[in-house]
Amino acid sequence: MESLIPTIIYVLTEIDTGNSSRVTLRSTVSNKKLTRDDESTLYYLTFEILRIMNVVDLFIKMSSSSFSLKKIKPKTRSLLRLATFLLKVEKKPIEYVNEILEPHYKQIESLQLSTILVSIQEITETQLYENKHDLASRFSIKYYTPTWIIRKFLSRWNEKFTKDLLASFLQNLPMYVRVNALKANLKQIISVFEDKNIDYELVKEIRNLIKIIYSETPIPRLPEFDEGKFVIQQKASALVSHVLDPKPGEKILDMCASPGGKTSHIAAILGSGENIEAIDINEDRIKILVKRLELLGVKPTKIIKSDSRTFYKKSKTKFDKILLDPPCSSSGTYSSRPEMKWRLKQRDLRWYTNLQSDLLKSASKLIETEGCIVYSTCSLFQEENHNIISAFLRENTNFSLVEATPMLGLFSELLENKAQELYPHLHETEGFFIAKIKKED
Ligand SMILES: C[S@@+](CC[C@H](N)C(=O)[O-])C[C@H]1O[C@@H](n2cnc3c(N)ncnc32)[C@H](O)[C@@H]1O
Structure with a gap:
């Protein structure tokens, strides 16, 4: 454990400064050639700290009024989070936590680590709930999720469904x-x-x-x-390409393709990448896509760096099937990417929904008559799912919903029972939304 501390602090700091937990952990494990035991300790500590970070931070904030967690150096913040977790969750003796972390600690405002640890040690669970009077605020502490997200969940589902969903985010998915x-x-x-x-x-x-x-x-x-x-590949993600149901000879477009999970799956279903065009806007992600499709033997898919919002202006092709898997809040993935729940701000949702609706409009200009568009997100928010589809159908009466089958989840009552929703606590997979729409003659 002691020898792993700089690595844990490094990983937590990388994630804190905007990197993905998955990518950071994978590259750290391979660069540092960690043993299997160290690898599992690193994964365990990283995920558990990220999952309960609001409460870990609350302990630290309550321990001292003389510094602000936001203003201290990211590395020190990571160290304090690790210390708090070991002390309060793992129940390690305060002397042990101080001894193993002190050599890595840079003083904040002349505060010794041991002083901060003593204050954290004294904070009780009841104190965490002080001034948390409404259900969403209490659930925020109990289920370690931002209050605004819980309010959104409670506005759609009852208390039991919300509780089960939130609890599932604290566990690993298969x-x-x-x-x-x-x-x-x-x-x-x-x-x-x-x-x-x-x-x-x-x-x-x-x-x-x-x-x-x-x-x-x-x-x-x-x-x-x-x-x-x-x-x-998660079960829900693997389902999407089957809902698209590509057939040999059809022209297929994947509008948001990188890192290629679904493009490669479509090619595997077809036995070739021949009739597929795969677009991504981001140069670095195009590189990842190219490498991945090469590894997976997907040929000769046309990989295009472009903005899919305006691709219809330059494309000479109309497609029989289009997959639109746009960027989203990732609110269905908090189990495997817990950092996403802290990173997302309520005001960011509008950015996602504008992009999603522009991309869907563009897809509608690229699809053949009688062709189908599959729209999928790993989000549980209605704004990114049902509202995007309903608004689109209102404005485009020549499109209609078709059943997003095969059905593994629940039919969405908000969309004529034709779109599909998957939930981690019900379906052993990430939260997902899949809708299929057809351009009528
Ligand atoms: C959710 S990911 C796609 C995951 C992919 N479908 C898979 O299964 O592996 C969204 C992707 O959309 C890309 N993207 C974002 N805006 C875009 C745009 N305007 N045009 C094309 N691609 C875009 C991002 O770079 C990102 O790689």
Whole structure:
């Protein structure tokens, strides 16, 4: 544990300054060549601290009025968060926490770490709830989620549904592996898993999808992963390409493609990337997309760096199927990306919804008559899902909803029971929304 402290502080600081937990953890583990034990300690501490960060920060704020958590150096902030977690959650002795962290601590306002730890030690759970009178504020402490997000959930669902959903964000979701049919088949991957004593289950509704029940070996360390024979993909995300239902010979457009999870899946369903065009606006993400599609044997997909909002102005092609998986608040992914709940501000939602609705308008100009657009997000907010689709259908009466099947989640009562919603506490996958709309003759 002691030798891992600089690494934990580094990872927490990287995430605190805007990097993704997934990417930071993966690159740190491979750059530092961590042992398996250190890798699991690092993952555990990072995720658990991120999941309960409002309460960790509240302890630190209550411990001293002489400094502001926002104003101290990011590294010191990470160190205090780690110290608080070890003290209050892991119940480690105060002397131990001080001893292992003191060498890494830079004084704030002449405050010794031991002084801060003593104050944090004395704060009781009841004190955390002081002045938290309404349900959303109390749930915010109990389920470690910003109050404004809880208010949004409570405005759509009852207390029980909201509680179960919030509790599910504090747990790990199962890992799913999709066999890449362009490079391997289900039998081959199953035999690898059996050789390694990996406990798994086939997801019967989705071809080539496997749920990992237990594995001693971290799945990304299997050579078949590096060879692109399978990918790690959440169940809900793997469902989207089946809702799109691409058929050989159809022209397919993926409007927001990087890192290529769904583009590669569409190609795998078709057995080739031949009739697919994949767009992304971001130069760095295009590089990631190119590399990934190459690894997964997706050829000869046309990869285009462009703004999909205006792509219709230059495209000579109309498409039979369009996948629109736009940037979103990621509010369905708090279990695997807990940093997203602290990063998102209520005012940011408008930015996402404007972009999503512009992208959908553009998709409508690129689709063939009788063609279908699949719109998906990993968000649970109505503004990014139902409202985008309803507003679009109101303005474009030549489009109509069709059932977003295969159905693994719940039909959305807000959209004629035709769109699909998935929830972590009900469907063992990230929160997702999938709608399918058709351009009528
Ligand atoms: C949710 S991610 C897509 C994930 C991808 N579909 C997958 O399954 O791997 C959204 C992507 O949209 C891209 N993007 C954002 N604005 C865009 C725009 N105006 N035009 C094209 N791509 C855009 C982002 O760079 C990002 O890579």
